[in-house]
Amino acid sequence: MSKDEQIRRLMRQIALNDSNIIWLDSKQDIDVPTDRKSLLSAAIFDQAREHHKSIMVLFKLRYFGSGLALVRPLFESYLRGLWIQRCADEREIKKFIKSKDIKPVQYLIDRIEKTAGFESGILSASKKSIWHAACGFTHSGFEQASRRLSEDDIGPNYDLDEIIQSMKAVLAYDFMTFLAMCELGSNNELANEVLERFRLSN
Template structure:
């Protein structure tokens, strides 16, 4: 698949997510409201990644990928793992827990995303940090063919677009589950299979 085809696939997915989550009503209390807001932020970051790609702003697109994943993981952790005291602490000082610890707690609590979160942490977290904090991986993609500018390998761009689709879809599925809309949850499972099978 080329960049344009992967972009169109992500764009279509974003439209589907928007059509199926716009105005969604989340039941529950304060914890659910905070977690759902994290998922909504993740979905917004997913859309921003598509816009940045369409504008050929690949550096900013890659930098935002880590932020999308953090929004998703924070939402999952706050919803499924945080104690009441940790939830209160989040409101006052943020989350005082390492990202890896949060992913381990999520996996222990729900298990459903174990391969996704643990593999991402193991294989991609270092490069994601590098892209977000203007590390060596990010800056080496500013030179190519004798010109300074955006010189990202096609494979990097496609991988970023594909991953943003997958993580945004997980965030959207969480909203469907929180809304207790079983039909929409099933529709998300089908959409996940479809998206994963795109070449």
């Protein structure tokens, strides 16, 4: 594929992500219960959605490395919000608030996948596909360093196809996060609308 075609595909994906961010934002007037557990979940889901927006800002500025560094925090925010929403008991929530027991990602996944709708292992499969690279990008591992080296220069040297695939992934996580927010607000009608929009975006 030519460089020009890669750039056209990149711009189309940027437009798709941006249009869906705007659409989701327009639908985010969700009534969330006011108990502590629900509010914590909603706050973390909102943070996950902000990570997607930040990734897109950085990608449009061609700061691909910094954008890729936020993929793991986005995924982890979604998982942590979902764990609080579906799994955490009052003792765990108190420890979370005091920052005394921040559960590792695999623990969150194991708990969530015991709840309705996640028994198929979709979260484990998603983690398996992205985690090693996502950690490397977040923590300045070889994944970052190797993409800033070329034969005659030191600087950004990212594969645009890789950036496009990462945009597809973070868009999916944004939709999944929004669906969790719909569940939090018991808004099944909106959830169905979001699912249809997600289907049309793939």
